Amino acid sequence: MNIFNIAVKEIKRDFRDVKTLIFMLATPLVLMLVLGTALSGAFSASIKVENVKVLFESPNDPEFSRAFDPFITAAKKSGISFIKAKDKEEGKKAVRLGRYDGYMEASPDGIRLYLNGSNSINGSILEGMLASFAGKYNLAHEIAKNVPEKAETVFASDIKQDYIEETSLVPKKQQGSMDYYAMAETTMIALYGAMSASSLILSERARKTGDRLIASPVRKIEIFAGKILGNIVINTLCITLVILFSIMVFKANWGNHLGIVFLVLLSEIIFAVSLGMGVSYLFKGNPAAKVTIMLFVQLASFFGGAYFKIEGAQGIFKFITDLSPLTWVNHALTKIIYANDLPAAIPAAALNLGAALVLVLIAVISMHRREGL
Known part of the structure; x- marks a missing residue:
């Protein structure tokens, strides 16, 4: 019950943080509109020959x-x-x-x-x-x-001239620019959840409320679990609103398996929240934790294709792009949406949840070694 109450408190506090809420909702939608419109020609399936x-x-x-x-x-x-x-x-x-x-x-x-x-x-x-x-x-x-x-x-004019005819296996399922950026910006903003998660404990220390929480009849692990749960819920709500807006307004294609798509995104949100908590404990409350997370999120977004689609990467560049969580999540979502390849969700979700488990263990061990939060 304590975990649930703490989670509800975190959700209410996040809803009162209007600036962060607007950032989480407006940023992906604006990027979808700008990039999806400006780079629509890069996703054209046909080539016009003239002059x-x-x-x-x-x-x-x-x-x-x-x-x-x-x-x-x-x-x-x-x-x-x-x-x-x-x-x-x-x-x-x-x-x-x-x-x-x-x-x-x-x-x-x-x-x-x-x-x-x-x-x-x-x-x-x-x-x-x-x-x-x-x-x-x-x-x-x-x-x-x-x-x-x-x-x-x-x-003779009636003899067939086209010796090679190109036909798509799924002709109606061609990824357009708006479809791609709806997916890419959604996965990007899900990773930004690490930023808010890094402040979950730091904010209590900054407000000098950490000691009062420890003095209350609530165990540290309950505080920890409640804060993580609340942050996962608020990030999930933001992602859900972004997806619904992209479908209804931008007409983005999220495929016929929205439930599986949502589960993959949920695994990324869990990873992002765990990343924020894990890094904040590794840095022992140092403000440099937020800078480190911001740098990681920006690099992961860049090499994960949030700003432009990356295809045919080779050598060291391919190695770097494969390290980005956005790369494996976007690849999995693309296969699910356009090829109905549902098993593609398993490796992406497993990587996210596996990394999340390691980061949570790091945070829990570090927390038990501290006297306070």
């Missing part, structure tokens, strides 16, 4: 022209312009200077393509298009030798 310019020279061959002219017309509709070169060397120089995306040289030996290398996407598109054209042209040329009347069917 691709290619110089070309072709042999004076009527057969080649009959095949290539319709190809040029079709390419122009897709934003790719083929321009006949006046001079070979000047054309290649213009490509090197970046005025054109490529230079195509057609001869009886085949097609050669020179690219400027500044845009790998445009270069890959041109290579694929011309490889497809060359394959069809060679096929038509061979057919014309044996069955001339069938040669035109190779370039």
Whole structure:
């Protein structure tokens, strides 16, 4: 009962701390709005191809022209312009200077393509298009030798042109910028719970109420447990409000397994509160504890992808990002939301709760060694 009463007291006191409450609610929502809107282009699943310019020279061959002219017309509709070169060397120089995306040289030996290398996407598109054209042209040329009347069917418009079709396994579940930042900022603010947790005991010492608590008929472990429970509850309420707001206002996608998502976030909150308590006891009440926790939270947020999405990290950078609690929590949530991979919650929750247990043990041992709180 004492634990419950202390927890209720902590919750009431936190609700009266309007500044901290506004920070916990407004910070993630503002970051969601700003980053989710500003970086929406970085999460686009499609690439628009336009204003691709290619110089070309072709042999004076009527057969080649009959095949290539319709190809040029079709390419122009897709934003790719083929321009006949006046001079070979000047054309290649213009490509090197970046005025054109490529230079195509057609001869009886085949097609050669020179690219400027500044845009790998445009270069890959041109290579694929011309490889497809060359394959069809060679096929038509061979057919014309044996069955001339069938040669035109190779370039017939009703024949399928898309040899490679990209299809998402779950086409409707593409993570947008608002979806990502709703998740990332929520996990970030959950970790900020360590800041308030570090003040749970320090505030009692600062107000000179610690000795009175010790003198009361309440055991130290009950005070400790009640304060942790109260802080976990208030942080959980804040996270719940942030999630609900992101769903209703920003239309963020939290998937079909909100209960599992919530449990993973709850494990992170427990870790954050334990981190705050553990570090505050390790520093024996020194104000440097809050600075240390703030530094850790900021670095964990940065390397955990709270401000920009981190993909394809390698070497030492990957090692650092993997140390961030946000990394393993965000990875687990992404798998749960977009792949329905519910077992992904287990490693993330286990890491959070395992680290929390170690930190709580450190705090409890340190507390028993002290005369007061």
